[in-house]
Amino acid sequence: xxxxxxxxxxxxxxxxxxxxxxxxxxxxxxxxxxxxxxxxxxxxxxxxxxxxxxxxxxxxxxxxxxxxxxxxxxxxxxxxxxxxxxxxxxxxxxxxxxxxxxxxxxxxxx
Amino acid sequence: xxxxxxxxxxxxxxxxxxxxxxxxxxxxxxxxxxxxxxxxxxxxxxxxxxxxxxxxxxxxxxxxxxxxxxxxxxxxxxxxxxxxxxxxxxxxxxxxxxxxxxxxxxxxxxxx
Numbered sequence: 001x002x003x004x005x006x007x008x009x010x011x012x013x014x015x016x017x018x019x020x021x022x023x024x025x026x027x028x029x030x031x032x033x034x035x036x037x038x039x040x041x042x043x044x045x046x047x048x049x050x051x052x053x054x055x056x057x058x059x060x061x062x063x064x065x066x067x068x069x070x071x072x073x074x075x076x077x078x079x080x081x082x083x084x085x086x087x088x089x090x091x092x093x094x095x096x097x098x099x100x101x102x103x104x105x106x107x108x109x110x
Numbered sequence: 111x112x113x114x115x116x117x118x119x120x121x122x123x124x125x126x127x128x129x130x131x132x133x134x135x136x137x138x139x140x141x142x143x144x145x146x147x148x149x150x151x152x153x154x155x156x157x158x159x160x161x162x163x164x165x166x167x168x169x170x171x172x173x174x175x176x177x178x179x180x181x182x183x184x185x186x187x188x189x190x191x192x193x194x195x196x197x198x199x200x201x202x203x204x205x206x207x208x209x210x211x212x213x214x215x216x217x218x219x220x221x222x
Binding site: 032034041042043044045046049091093096097098100101102103 | 141155168
C-alpha cells in the first residue's frame with residue numbers, strides 16, 4: 001500500500017531560523033505531493049503542490065523540493081515566525097483518493 | 111473562496127445513539143470525502159463520493175454509512191455510536207482534475 005511518513009512528530013525552532021520538515025513515501029513515485037497546514041481544532045488548508053518533474057517550488061517564504069531518488073519531499077519555511085506554528089501534513093494521490101501523513105507539529109519559539 | 115461547512119463543531123453523544131454529521135460545500139464540487147483524525151494516526155478516509163447517490167468505501171468504513179442525495183451535501187451516519195468513534199471528523203471536497211482538497215472546520219465528536 002502507498003504510505004506517507006513524516007519523520008518528526010514535533011519540531012521546535014527559534015524565530016527567524018529555517019524550519020525543514022520531511023515527507024517520505026513508499027512504493028512508486030506519485031505524480032505529485034501536496035503540503036497542507038492545520039491549526040489546532042481546524043481543518044487542513046492547502047499550501048503547495050509539487051510535481052515529480054519539478055525539483056523545487058516556492059511560494060513566499062515556503063519552499064518545497066521533490067527527490068524521486070530518495071522518495072522524499074522537503075518543506076522549508078524561511079525566516080520562521082511564531083505565526084507559522086501549526087501542524088503540517090504531506091499528502092499523495094492514491095488512485096482517486098489521497099493518503100495523508102501523520103503530520104509534523106511545528107513550534108516557532110519567540 | 112471555496113467554503114465547506116460542517117453542521118457542528120462539537121458534539122457529545124451516548125453509546126448506541128444514531129449520529130448524523132452533515133457537510134455542505136458551495137463550489138459545485140463533484141467529489142466529497144469524510145475523514146477521521148486521531149492523534150498519531152493522521153487522517154483516515156472513511157467514505158467518499160464522486161457523484162450524487164454514489165458512494166465508495168474508504169479505508170475504515172466499518173460502523174459508518176453515508177448519504178449523498180444532493181451534489182452539495184454529504185452526510186456521515188453513525189448507526190450506533192460507540193466510544194471508539196470518539197474523534198475529529200473532517201469533510202473535504204474537490205473537483206476532478208484539480209488536485210486540491212478543501213476541508214471543513216471539523217466536528218469533534220465525543221461518545222460517552
